[in-house]
Amino acid sequence: MNKKPKLKNLLMLMIATVLVFTTACSSGGNKNANKEEGNEAPAEQVKLTQDDKGWEVDKTPITFDWYINFSWFPNKWGVDATSKYITEKTGVNVNFIVPAGNEAEKMNTMIASGSLPDFITLGWYEEAVKKMIEGDLVLPLNELADQYDPYFYKVTDPAKLSWYKQEDGNVYGYPNSSSSPKDYEKFGDNITSTQTFLVRKDMYEALGSPDMRTPEGFLKTLEAAKKMYPDVNGQPLIPLGMYDFNDTGNASLQHYIQNFLAIPYDKDGQLYDRNTDPEYVKWLKTVRQANENGLLAKDIFIDKRPQMEEKIAQGRYFAMLYSRSDLANQQNALFANDPNSIYIAVDGPANANLDQPTLAGPSISGWTVTLISKNVKDKARAIRFLDYLISEEGQHDTFFGKQGVTWDNIDGKDQFLPEALNLLNTDRGAFDKQLGASHTFWMMMDTNLTPIWSPPAVEPFKQLEDWTRGKAKSLSEFDQLNPTGTSEEGIMNTKIDQEFGKVLPKLVLAKSDAEFDKIWNEFLKKRESLGFSKVQAYKQKQYEINVAKLAEATK
Template sequence: MQRQAGSKRPTVAWRKPAIAALMAGLLTFTTACSYFGGGSNSASENTTPVKQASADEPGWKVDTAPITFDWYMNFSWYTGTDWGKDITSQYVTKKTGVSINFIVPAGNENEKLNTMIASGKLPDFITIGWGEDAVKKMIEGKLVLPLNELADQYDPYFLKVTDPAKLSWYTQPDGNVYGYPNASSSPADFAKYGADYVSNQVFVVRKDMYEALGKPDMRTPEGFLKALEMAKEKYPQVNGQPLIPLGLHEFTENGNYSLEGYLQNFLNIPMEQNGKLYDRLTDPEYLRWLKTLRQANQEGLLAKDIFIDKRAQMEEKISQGRYFAMLYQRSDFSAQQNALYAHDPNSVYIAVDGPADAKLDAPVLNGPSISGWTLTLISKNVKDKARAIRFLEYIISEEGQRDLYMGEPGVTYDMVNDKPVFKPEVLKLLNSDRSAFDAKYGASHKYWMEMDTNITDQWKPESVEPFKQMEDWTKGKTVSRSEFDQLNPTGNSPEGIINTKISQLWGKTLPQLLLASSDSQFDQLFQDYLSKRDQYGLAKVQAYQQAEYEKNKEKLNIQ
């Protein structure tokens, strides 16, 4: 995926009178502007000359005095919190003056963030999954600042490095944009780079066990159950610990990723039919496979661990090679995969054809979408508005992407034929011990808050084992589904309240379905779920989702 270095994107036409705001900003720049909470510095010490309003010069270069921002990551598992200890973060701080104090919740993310929202005070930056209810709460509560207004006032160059399609996608009804996504790819990006896109969604098996069992076909319910049974019989223990025949994402109050979108994608279940959103949960193929998993539990092939383990426990068990098979996200166990490969290349996990529909169709897997993965927002309490929007501009820009992905020139990489290339010792550590690489070098998306893979893939080293096989397996099966993003109502709207109740009902029902003692009990539990969601007001939620789907197609120019 090549992109010309230094390429510029056109400015976006905001839905509110941005020109007036820009003129106001220019008038402000002719005198001075106050920085907020800038330590002991007084307002008179923080004057901003007219030239700083230029749309032709990166705003971050204007002021590189030391400053530390508090950055909240709404992911309890995030471990990259040691800013300033690795070469990449040291280089970025030396270059921009910005240091980061990461804040990560110790327990439940929603509880932590809701507590902060209730207090009315948030850290300088917030990075959160785009689909979280808290995004709407922060915007409606005026706890976060419009990025477009910050750009107009402090850093017009922001509009040169951001993608108009992404800004338009995240423009709110009030005409403002409050968050910018990472890992985002518009349909236009997909048309340009799509042949190289890979999906994170995989069905994997432990290579040595799978091959010793004769590479069983696991596409049918019968073959799937037989393979789990053979694995448990042949390998009852792994290094003195019980084998876990099947691994899944963790169960939450709203369900389980592996047993919803992932499984449905493997079964090639449509997202829509004849222009109407399709209720994938009621698809006969999907229910057939949920019943297969119910039978697996009845036969002792689902370990109790999978119902209670969180990500930290799962990572430990993956590193021990205790799972035979997993319906999982490959990027979530890269460090563990590296450790297994270093110990024994045959003990790694490889992607294979997993659960399939009755026709044995190939899976249709989610690729990158315009919504991306997370949103980063700037708090109204930010200690320095100008420095905040300028630092965001920097890390979104191609220069910032290169710095955070490649590290420090001459230290972590060299220029070879006008292209940054990791030094041999750096690349060796990246491919052999991700944890050690992160601690020492901190490059290659350790700091992924605004990673743009459409930019960084032009510098990405060629994939090697044990990762290449999984990536290659998803090629040709990966599609764009941007039009199906952001369909769910959020917040305290009537539809949002109903949808929350239905989601939590599903979160309680799903494990019960797998633990049912018979197919008849499964059917009864599922019918109870369908009846209750209808009583809650499912029809209102579906009408809302259909309307949003139509809007998305219009925004994305999809016929």
């Protein structure tokens, strides 16, 4: 009599059985299946081992917002052949976000809001890294790996994970362009530096290729260049170019020139105050003298990188303390117009003994670190995509692109196709936009692998690269010494750095050596009153920790 309830119960039982069967099949069977049909276990719940490529589990379309803390970064994902190929392969699309103006202001605004994009890439040395970790705004990569993708431990370097481990035992960021002590042992012959002293080839040779290692030779050559070449295509020559002045100083007039002077970082196990080294002070006074002699253009005090790149492309600088990698596009343009108008690397400022420079090679800290935001829209897909990019397969894809489009195996070796190689060597900007290979997307690039895959360097880049060989040195133990911004020493260090940023242009613009000395001595007193001794004591302890970490990494 009561048949309807029994029928209803029977139907419910059949549906439940089907659901149980379907779920069991999907979770115990095909790990590579997509979620498109909605009848499988969530991909993040699939149990994986270190040998499983987590990114293969789920390839459904997803777009991550990726913040790059460099206003000059020009590239878009999905325009070129390589990024299209990676999206096709992994299902991941990327929306890059780049600051329109001041990077520090943009980062601070995002941190203050408590809302960050999915991925964040910035210099490891940026105060924002510590702020994000301390503010609980980013996720521990090791915990994400434990939960969603053990492949992380197969593709990452244990020494680099140890280096970036925080006091809570977690790792929040992974570096690019990083070389551990073992990397130096393995790839030492291929390791170079990007730090160079550059001169415009045709002008320098017309002057007789003079020696610019001494203050006298340096000033004399700048003066001769200005006299022989007062303008370049109707625009005034800029005798000496350098990086931009910012809140904490100027890279060219700080660690760049100090490395050229081979000023030590430590002596007998104690950190050395490089800023008070007599050789450094002497060369700061040399730059001051250059200004008094009318050899420093006003441009160098106000220009930022976009303005500098425009002037480099015009060949308006005679000499520059600058990174060879930061003028690749401009160097190509100059070479195409006139091969003799390019920039070449020569021996620049040196100490009184004319010792060889000790230039910064890749350190274990790398160049940038990439972190995953606590607000990330899909934790599993995020860590798996990061691991793919870190892996050798991901490195190969970001370096070579898609087989048959940008590269192929030729004579038993993976190589760029002739058309792609020609574009890479003649127009890097067009190469990036059209093909997107050769680490156009450098966020996770492993520069230890790049030289193995790269075609032999050609002019106008070979001479720049070769000049640095044998001069590059690992300075890893001196990385990450600065105290955190919220600690007592961190606040002191920030104030000292900012004070130096105010003082440096005043030193260069001083009307006499006597005025320079007055400004300099006042700064030394001021930095002591701001807590310099306390900061140095903190850095010394951190340095000793770093030395121990590196010793452990070499075992």
